[in-house]
Amino acid sequence: MAHDDGSLDDGRSFVPSTGLAVVVPDAPTAPALPPHRERVTDKDPAKMRSAVRTVYTWFYLSVAGSIWAIAAYMLFPIEDGRWSSIAENNMFIGIGSAFALLAIGIGAIHWSKAVMSDVEHVEHRHPTRGKDATRELAIEAFSDANEDSGFGRRTMIRNSLFAALIAFPLPGIVLFRGLAPHGVDPVELLEHTMWKEGMRLVKDPTGTPIRAADVTIGSAVHVIPEALTELSHHDGYLDEKAKAIVLVMRLRPEDLIQAPDKVDWSYDGIVAYSKVCTHVGCPVALYEQHTHHLLCPCHQSQFDVKNHAAVIFGPAARPLPQLPITVDADGYLVARSDFQEPVGPSFWERH
Amino acid sequence: MATQKHRPKTSAKAPRTGRHSPWAAAALIGIGLLVTGGAYAGAMAATAAAGTAETSVATSLTTEDGKKLFQANCATCHGMDLQGTENGPNLIGVGAMSVDFQVGTGRMPLQAQGPQAPSKPVQFTDAQITAMADWVQSVSPGPGMPDERYLDGQGDAGRGAELFRINCAMCHNVGGAGGALTEGKYAPALEGVLPQHIYAAMATGPQNMPVFNEMYLTPEDKRDIISALMWSYDNGTPGGYTLGGIGPVSEGLFIWIFGIGGLVAVSVWITAKSN
Numbered sequence: 161m162a163h164d165d166g167s168l169d170d171g172r173s174f175v176p177s178t179g180l181a182v183v184v185p186d187a188p189t190a191p192a193l194p195p196h197r198e199r200v201t202d203k204d205p206a207k208m209r210s211a212v213r214t215v216y217t218w219f220y221l222s223v224a225g226s227i228w229a230i231a232a233y234m235l236f237p238i239e240d241g242r243w244s245s246i247a248e249n250n251m252f253i254g255i256g257s258a259f260a261l262l263a264i265g266i267g268a269i270h271w272s273k274a275v276m277s278d279v280e281h282v283e284h285r286h287p288t289r290g291k292d293a294t295r296e297l298a299i300e301a302f303s304d305a306n307e308d309s310g311f312g313r314r315t316m317i318r319n320s321l322f323a324a325l326i327a328f329p330l331p332g333i334v335l336f337r338g339l340a341p342h343g344v345d346p347v348e349l350l351e352h353t354m355w356k357e358g359m360r361l362v363k364d365p366t367g368t369p370i371r372a373a374d375v376t377i378g379s380a381v382h383v384i385p386e387a388l389t390e391l392s393h394h395d396g397y398l399d400e401k402a403k404a405i406v407l408v409m410r411l412r413p414e415d416l417i418q419a420p421d422k423v424d425w426s427y428d429g430i431v432a433y434s435k436v437c438t439h440v441g442c443p444v445a446l447y448e449q450h451t452h453h454l455l456c457p458c459h460q461s462q463f464d465v466k467n468h469a470a471v472i473f474g475p476a477a478r479p480l481p482q483l484p485i486t487v488d489a490d491g492y493l494v495a496r497s498d499f500q501e502p503v504g505p506s507f508w509e510r511h
Numbered sequence: 512m513a514t515q516k517h518r519p520k521t522s523a524k525a526p527r528t529g530r531h532s533p534w535a536a537a538a539l540i541g542i543g544l545l546v547t548g549g550a551y552a553g554a555m556a557a558t559a560a561a562g563t564a565e566t567s568v569a570t571s572l573t574t575e576d577g578k579k580l581f582q583a584n585c586a587t588c589h590g591m592d593l594q595g596t597e598n599g600p601n602l603i604g605v606g607a608m609s610v611d612f613q614v615g616t617g618r619m620p621l622q623a624q625g626p627q628a629p630s631k632p633v634q635f636t637d638a639q640i641t642a643m644a645d646w647v648q649s650v651s652p653g654p655g656m657p658d659e660r661y662l663d664g665q666g667d668a669g670r671g672a673e674l675f676r677i678n679c680a681m682c683h684n685v686g687g688a689g690g691a692l693t694e695g696k697y698a699p700a701l702e703g704v705l706p707q708h709i710y711a712a713m714a715t716g717p718q719n720m721p722v723f724n725e726m727y728l729t730p731e732d733k734r735d736i737i738s739a740l741m742w743s744y745d746n747g748t749p750g751g752y753t754l755g756g757i758g759p760v761s762e763g764l765f766i767w768i769f770g771i772g773g774l775v776a777v778s779v780w781i782t783a784k785s786n
Contacts, residue, residue, distance in 0.1 A: 244746065374726035409721070
């Protein structure tokens with residue numbers, strides 16, 4: 161600053177009061193800098209020449225690395241489309257470029273350490289506080305500007321500017337509305353899936369209906385609702401699939417522990433459970449056919465399929481919702497209804 | 512006589528020539544390596560010869576031999592007539608495919624009761640396994656060996672990979688690296704597993720693996736899945752080393768140890784004073 165002559169110690173620095181501190185006659189003093197130690201390159205011209213050689217060798221090696229990267233681009237074409245070609249192309253170009261950059265770094269560091277002067281300098285810090293005159297001038301500059309612009313005087317203009325600045329970020333907040341579903345109640349969407357009475361259970365991804373007789377004991381079948389196969393991606397295929405995925409398993413009927421009100425939800429040992437974990441919604445499909453445990457791979461929640469998918473381990477809050485199923489006249493598995501409770505993790509209206 | 516005469520001469524010489532030629536040590540090491548390597552190669556050849564001899568003898572095994580092998584090696588747990596005991600399940604209707612899988616991957620004979628029978632070195636020759644499988648199949652028929660054409664790995668690998676991701680990847684990992692299940696059980700890695708064993712695992716659902724029967728995954732579907740696995744193992748990964756392909760744990764560990772370790776080393780070098 162023009163008003164600051166840059167002198168170091170002019171009494172501007174804050175000097176703390178000694179207060180009640182005990183003044184010790186033999187208080188330790190900050191040690192001075194150790195004496196300068198000459199490097200071998202300072203003493204021995206041959207060593208210096210050698211260090212210089214090392215530095216420029218690194219820089220030339222860097223050039224070689226870059227040239228290699230260019231050559232690798234031509235030597236390892238990816239036109240045949242094979243994975244291995246792409247892998248080689250990436251790897252050799254990458255090795256060349258990475259080495260080129262690394263060599264520049266090593267050369268530069270070695271240059272500064274071994275060749276450049278390493279004599280220690282002391283640069284004292286300037287006091288943080290400005291001179292009183294400087295501070296007064298700064299305040300004067302502000303008040304002059306306020307006077308000239310009328311910022312403090314013309315309150316209509318000032319307040320309208322504040323209003324404009326506050327209003328500016330509002331559109332960004334409003335745009336978040338676009339992320340939420342339109343025209344429907346989000347809670348309604350979370351509570352229902354596309355399963356409904358009479359809808360066939362079909363294989364994922366082919367859409368082939370499943371005959372109850374074809375699901376043998378110990379089987380685990382990955383299932384989607386039949387109506388989903390007619391949905392395109394533009395009509396929310398993934399949104400619907402994410403809610404409606406189901407795992408069908410067949411156990412020995414005598415192994416199943418069935419609540420009285422859910423006896424007709426399964427068919428001859430065939431049970432269907434939502435594949436969406438009630439913890440945070442990972443697909444639960446790690447089925448063990450002898451223990452009848454379903455394991456969620458994300459946080460190790462375990463569900464006991466033979467006992468209405470009760471949580472037997474892990475952070476899941478609720479059992480997996482069961483899809484009531486039966487067979488139609490042709491022997492194919494169909495849903496009796498939608499899930500009787502919302503699938504997946506908790507939300508505000510469901511805990 | 513002449514040697515006796517020379518002997519004192521050499522011993523007198525010895526202190527003077529206490530230092531051997533610099534090549535002596537290298538020559539000694541070379542000779543040692545040659546001898547060890549030769550002996551090892553000889554031993555290997557002998558073992559290999561013994562192995563082939565055994566196989567050539569065993570190729571003429573009959574179903575009756577299979578019965579004897581079964582009763583000698585399996586009946587303790589599975590019963591003399593496949594009826595099972597309290598230590599092992601009955602094998603009624605398991606079929607030849609299941610026997611070939613369980614014995615051919617070394618899971619049976621079981622080493623110890625535990626959460627899961629691990630894959631071990633195979634205890635029988637192919638011919639012995641076939642003989643046992645034939646006998647089990649003859650006593651109580653079940654799924655037989657799959658047709659060779661489903662095991663050729665020439666199916667639609669793209670379709671197979673989709674089926675793999677839907678039906679298998681949640682336990683066996685999307686790259687087939689395997690993964691943990693509950694209480695000490697695990698889904699094994701699939702690299703190097705023979706196509707007939709992959710087929711059998713899907714068709715029979717060994718241990719806690721669910722069954723993927725012929726109505727759910729048709730033989731053609733299974734062929735595609737096998738093709739996808741074989742294709743991916745033949746072609747490797749485009750991303751270089753997989754570090755086991757088990758995801759962020761091994762990769763994170765690698766970058767913590769070698770990445771951050773390297774940065775620490777470089778930082779030390781940068782800040783160290785030059786000599």
